[in-house]
Amino acid sequence: MLSDFISQLRITEKELQDELLASSNITTHKKADFIIKNNQYIKVLKIVLKGKVRVYQENAEREILIYYLNDMETCTLSLSACFEDCKSTVNAIVEEECTILNIPVRFVKNWNFKYKSWNTFTTNTFRNSYNHLINQYSNLAFQPLKDRLFDYLVSKAIDSVVKKSHQQLARELGTTREVISRLLKKLEKNDKLHLGQKEILILDNN
Amino acid sequence: MLSDFISQLRITEKELQDELLASSNITTHKKADFIIKNNQYIKVLKIVLKGKVRVYQENAEREILIYYLNDMETCTLSLSACFEDCKSTVNAIVEEECTILNIPVRFVKNWNFKYKSWNTFTTNTFRNSYNHLINQYSNLAFQPLKDRLFDYLVSKAIDSVVKKSHQQLARELGTTREVISRLLKKLEKNDKLHLGQKEILILDNN
């Protein structure tokens, strides 16, 4: 699995491959495990080799999704922490059983100017995350929740189906369950989707 | 001015100093000039040496602030564009007469692995911008507009005074003028601030 990561990132430097092997370790986690908790010091860069992790911020009564980490995705916030000691402002929780590559922060900063492929990796990670977040931000600012909800469902659908409860959707979109239930009903009435038990079928995605 | 930038970034490499001098150029812009327009290809990295630029996204009827660029600040989105050819998704408009350092994108990517100080610069720029944006994002998600408005005023106040019209504030916070006017009145009634003509005095910032 580590070798998949190495090849996906085109890490051709033999020396970096060796350093990675020597310094990192791989851990596995069950559903509902916390990978990172708010206000906790970040000591390792986390890369999800396999599985799914939800990274979110919370306040008193609500949550909002920052991003999901899927196979071969890197936690940008822990990458950022590699360059300066800091605490996490988010929580990260396992949604599907995970295999995670852990690299202590002290290596990551160092490699950035030592290995070209690593430099490319960190830069791309920052760029993609930043662009993604700007999109999220302006959607949040401009789009009514109904549209954000529908777009979100379309983006998460696999074979036009989303298997999430209304409560889960509420958490991911930063709102409450009742609001989601009502908006979904409205969308169903407009023949945009069909509601089942913990399952939403998208009918019309234009 | 360029030398201030060089010293602020601790660019000690003589060679990079020379490259910067040879490849960049400095331009000046008047208030209300567009520096970058939505959907336009980005060809240079823009660094504001002196002045103030507002970078924002717009949709049909509204705008929302992404960030301000003040003295010695770098446009993160144009930095991002240096690593892959792409179009702007934002507008940037001069708010105070500006002196801008322009560096063609082809150099920036190259320097990233060639000069340590440049590498540090780009990494810090991405990190700071990403952290800032995450804060903005969760404020937008969690805080009622009234609180976002007050916090924003406090953050922009100089000697407890903000010299902006309600219309400007509306643009920066992604809402409309009437809404801002009413919220400001409410805050004034609660003795949080005092309203004048194009001027807001903060009375109580806890």
Added chain:
DNA sequence: TTAGTGTTGTGACAAAAGGCACAGGTATTT
């Protein structure tokens, strides 16, 4: 001084989003 433009205040109303309460459904475990 006057015309024009930008700024502020506000009433009336509409739409969007949230909170509370409760009813009934589904799934799982014991």
Added chain:
DNA sequence: AAATACCTGTGCCTTTTGTCACAACACTAA
């Protein structure tokens, strides 16, 4: 089968935010 824990639907009401319309004031340029 009973108990328990989620899950979904919805009525009712409140708060927040947005829209339209209009009036008054302030500032600037001719």
